[in-house]
Amino acid sequence: MSSQNIVVIGGSAAGPKAAARAKRINAAANVILLQKAPELSMASCGYPYFIGGGFDDRNQLLCTPTGVVRNEAFFAAAKRVDARVNTEVTAIDRSAKTVACVNVLSGETGTVSYDKLILCTGASPRRPPVPGADLDGVRSLSTMHDADTLRALRDSGEVRDVLVVGGGLIGIEVCEALAESGMNVHVVEMLPQLLTFLDWEMAKLVEKHVVSKGVTVHTENGVAEFLGENGRLTGARLKDGSVISCNLAVVSIGVTPNAGLAREAGLDIGEFGGIVVDEHMRTSDPAIYAAGDCVEISHRITGRKVHAPYGDLANLEARVAADNMVLGDTAVFPGTVNSGICKVFDLSAGSTGLSERQALAEGYEVVTATNASPDKPGFMGAKLLVSKMVADARTGRVLGFQCVGPGEVNRQMAEAAMAVMNGNTVRDIGVADLPYAPPFSLAIDHFITTAHILENKMAGRMTGIRNAEVKERVDAGGAPFILDVRAPGEFEEMRLDIGETLIPLGMLGKSLDKLPQDKDAEIVAFCKISMRGYEAQRALEAHGWNNVKVMEGGIMAWPFAVKQGCR
Numbered sequence: 001m002s003s004q005n006i007v008v009i010g011g012s013a014a015g016p017k018a019a020a021r022a023k024r025i026n027a028a029a030n031v032i033l034l035q036k037a038p039e040l041s042m043a044s045c046g047y048p049y050f051i052g053g054g055f056d057d058r059n060q061l062l063c064t065p066t067g068v069v070r071n072e073a074f075f076a077a078a079k080r081v082d083a084r085v086n087t088e089v090t091a092i093d094r095s096a097k098t099v100a101c102v103n104v105l106s107g108e109t110g111t112v113s114y115d116k117l118i119l120c121t122g123a124s125p126r127r128p129p130v131p132g133a134d135l136d137g138v139r140s141l142s143t144m145h146d147a148d149t150l151r152a153l154r155d156s157g158e159v160r161d162v163l164v165v166g167g168g169l170i171g172i173e174v175c176e177a178l179a180e181s182g183m184n185v186h187v188v189e190m191l192p193q194l195l196t197f198l199d200w201e202m203a204k205l206v207e208k209h210v211v212s213k214g215v216t217v218h219t220e221n222g223v224a225e226f227l228g229e230n231g232r233l234t235g236a237r238l239k240d241g242s243v244i245s246c247n248l249a250v251v252s253i254g255v256t257p258n259a260g261l262a263r264e265a266g267l268d269i270g271e272f273g274g275i276v277v278d279e280h281m282r283t284s285d286p287a288i289y290a291a292g293d294c295v296e297i298s299h300r301i302t303g304r305k306v307h308a309p310y311g312d313l314a315n316l317e318a319r320v321a322a323d324n325m326v327l328g329d330t331a332v333f334p335g336t337v338n339s340g341i342c343k344v345f346d347l348s349a350g351s352t353g354l355s356e357r358q359a360l361a362e363g364y365e366v367v368t369a370t371n372a373s374p375d376k377p378g379f380m381g382a383k384l385l386v387s388k389m390v391a392d393a394r395t396g397r398v399l400g401f402q403c404v405g406p407g408e409v410n411r412q413m414a415e416a417a418m419a420v421m422n423g424n425t426v427r428d429i430g431v432a433d434l435p436y437a438p439p440f441s442l443a444i445d446h447f448i449t450t451a452h453i454l455e456n457k458m459a460g461r462m463t464g465i466r467n468a469e470v471k472e473r474v475d476a477g478g479a480p481f482i483l484d485v486r487a488p489g490e491f492e493e494m495r496l497d498i499g500e501t502l503i504p505l506g507m508l509g510k511s512l513d514k515l516p517q518d519k520d521a522e523i524v525a526f527c528k529i530s531m532r533g534y535e536a537q538r539a540l541e542a543h544g545w546n547n548v549k550v551m552e553g554g555i556m557a558w559p560f561a562v563k564q565g566c567r
Contacts, residue, residue, distance in 0.1 A: 004028075004030070004116060004326075005113055005114050005116075006115065006118070007031075007116075008034065008118050008120060009034050009261070010121045011039075011085065011120075012120070012314075013311050014292030014314040014318035015033055015035065016033065016070065017315045017318035018118050018322040018325075019031050019075070020079045020081060021319050023079060023081055025326045030082070032084070033083040033084065034088075034101055034112070035084065035085045035087060036089075037086075037143060037144065038085050040085060042061055043061045043311075044311065046061050047146070048173035048174050049177065051141075051151045051154055051177045052154070052180055052181055053154065053181060058151075061147070071085075072084070087104070088103075092264070092265040092288075094265055094285055097113060097114050097117075098114070099111065099114065099117065114287070116288075116326075117289070118291060118322070118325060119261065120314075121258040121261060124255060124258055125252070125253075125256075126254050127140070128165065128253060130223055130226065131225045132225055133251075135226050136232045136233060137233030139249065140250065140252065141170060141174060142255075150250070154183075159183060159248045160184055161245050161248070162250065163185075163187075163236050163246040164185060164186070164187045164188070164249075164252065165222075165250065165251045165252065166187075166188075166189060166252035167191075168194075168254065170252040171189075172187075172206075173342065174252060175187050175210065176213075176344060176345055180213075184214075186215070186216045186244050186246070187210070187217050187218065188218045188223060189217070189221070190220070192220050193207065193219060194217065195349055197355065198349060198351055198355065198402050198404070199356050199357055200468070201388075201468050201559050204559030204560075205386060205404050206344055206349050209346070210345065218242075221238050222238065224237050224239045225237045233247055233249060236249060255309055257274035259294055262294070267283045267284050267288065268283065270305050272307040274294060274296035274307050275294050276305075277291075279332045279335075280324045280331065280333075281295070281317055281320050282324065289325055290321070291314060291317035291318040292309075292317060297313070297335050298334070298335035300335045300337050300420075301353060301399060301420070302354075310340065313336055320332065337353045339413065339417040341409065341410060347404060348403075348410065349403070350402065350412070351402045351403075352401055353390070353399050353401060353420035355400055355402065356388070356390050364399060365394055367390075368389060369389050369451075369457055370388050370466075370557055371385075371386070371389075371446065371453050371529075371552075372384065372387075372528075372557040373446055373449055375405075375408045375411070375412075375441065376407075376408070376441055377438050380438045382407070383405065383406045383408070384405045384406060384407055385405040385409065386403070387404075387412060387446065388401070389401050391426050396426045397424070398424055398425065398426060398429065400420065401413070401416035408441075411441070412446060415432075415445070415447045419432075429448060430451045430452055432445075432447075432448055456534075463548065464549060464552040465552065466551075466552065467553060467559065470482070471560055479499060482498060483500065483501055483503060483524065483525045483526070484502045484503070485503060485508065485535075485536045486504065486528055486555075487504050488502065488504065493564065494555065494562050495555075495563050497563035500526075503515075505532045505539075508540075509539065512543060515545070519544045519545050522549065523547065523549070524548075524550075525540070525549070525550055526554045529553065529555075530553060533554060536550075
């Protein structure tokens with residue numbers, strides 16, 4: 001191939017990927033990587049685990065899988081890329097095809113010419129527009145320097161009270177890291193739930209678990225003012241007027257695309273402030289591409305542009321952009337379904353596609369199913385999974401999937417992401433040929449079982465009711481007849497304590513006189529995971545009751561308080 005000058009701006013995730021890929025495809029290319037920070041190719045998603053003491057060597061955040069630090073010398077020797085750190089690009093001259101840059105340490109300025117340019121400038125954390133946000137002790141987590149600072153504070157033992165502002169992915173990961181380090185942690189979230197990629201009842205399961213770890217969660221609240229003395233943080237006043245004492249606040253309320261260079265160069269900017277790119281990752285200038293957290297990409301289901309700042313997407317986008325810079329616009333990045341996963345103490349929480357809330361907002365006629373069941377057989381150390389599948393009621397296409405639990409959530413989310421991307425229907429999933437062996441899954445995998453539940457609902461064989469609706473009706477004093485079909489021992493160990501009646505499934509046929517004799521009376525049946533609840537529904541319908549519902553997910557998906565140790 002002919003020689004070409006390829007300049008890459010940004011050295012976190014997308015930039016190094018684009019630079020290395022371009023050089024591999026065209027060995028004759030002159031590839032220059034310009035990075036403002038002193039580090040290259042940082043594993044920023046690992047910052048919370050370094051802060052929490054999961055590992056001690058910060059260089060592991062910069063290393064290859066074989067343990068080599070990816071610095072300037074590494075890129076020169078292994079990738080044949082001219083990587084320059086501490087180098088900030090200050091302007092792009094599109095007509096001259098040059099970029100102006102300055103060494104942030106020495107102040108030396110210069111220009112670099114390009115034939116093709118790729119912008120991988122990332123994103124910056126949002127700062128709350130409230131008084132006291134500039135106090136010493138109010139921090140964010142975006143850079144290696146931020147990670148080093150928070151790790152040092154953790155190691156010092158001087159910080160005891162922490163406020164995490166924002167209950168999204170980063171906020172929850174930081175919350176876990178600091179809480180497990182022995183700190184007293186409060187999480188404040190303006191919305192009614194943590195982890196807004198989940199629907200409310202799924203997020204409530206996460207919140208319940210977070211609270212069980214000693215963390216105080218404040219939802220539907222926010223910071224009105226940071227308080228301090230002598231320039232140092234001492235606390236925060238929330239919007240409800242309450243005051244939280246803290247000497248560290250970690251703000252994680254989202255990020256804003258770093259699109260300033262692109263905007264000043266006259267490139268098109270989108271609704272969310274990100275650089276507009278097409279399916280080839282090409283900007284409005286055919287010589288300039290962009291990838292990573294600075295861009296807006298298409299959502300595969302809705303077709304709308306979204307800002308999706310995920311490390312895996314940054315690498316995939318950069319790979320496509322590099323191919324197209326070198327080979328012409330032959331490679332396509334089709335967009336995202338917003339797949340994500342988060343470790344939350346002993347749980348994992350993941351989502352892909354549209355939540356029910358999002359699907360309704362997009363105008364879909366939605367049908368859902370909730371499944372609580374183990375990830376593998378009990379004799380292989382089964383752990384619980386609670387999942388929710390969202391589908392288009394008209395076509396059966398699976399629009400989204402969520403999963404929470406201590407079990408193998410990642411497997412479920414990988415299966416679901418592929419199904420959502422491929423446009424699979426509920427019936428497609430119900431007969432999916434997935435790998436099975438007892439150490440890895442049940443004979444009918446949890447994901448397939450969720451599809452079976454939804455298929456039964458869509459066919460009218462099962463009528464479900466949400467646990468949140470049951471709780472609302474109990475609280476309002478208009479509850480249906482609530483039937484618990486578990487065994488007496490299970491009932492004594494843990495119960496909802498909302499006025500339910502215990503009739504074990506095996507005794508149901510002999511206890512019909514204990515049920516409402518009005519065959520139109522509403523009955524809600526449940527068990528531990530509501531498999532027996534479904535059996536009860538079918539049995540009662542066979543005896544003439546015609547308004548029987550199953551509380552989906554059973555007691556294991558109940559996101560509210562339960563009464564335990566009732567013996």
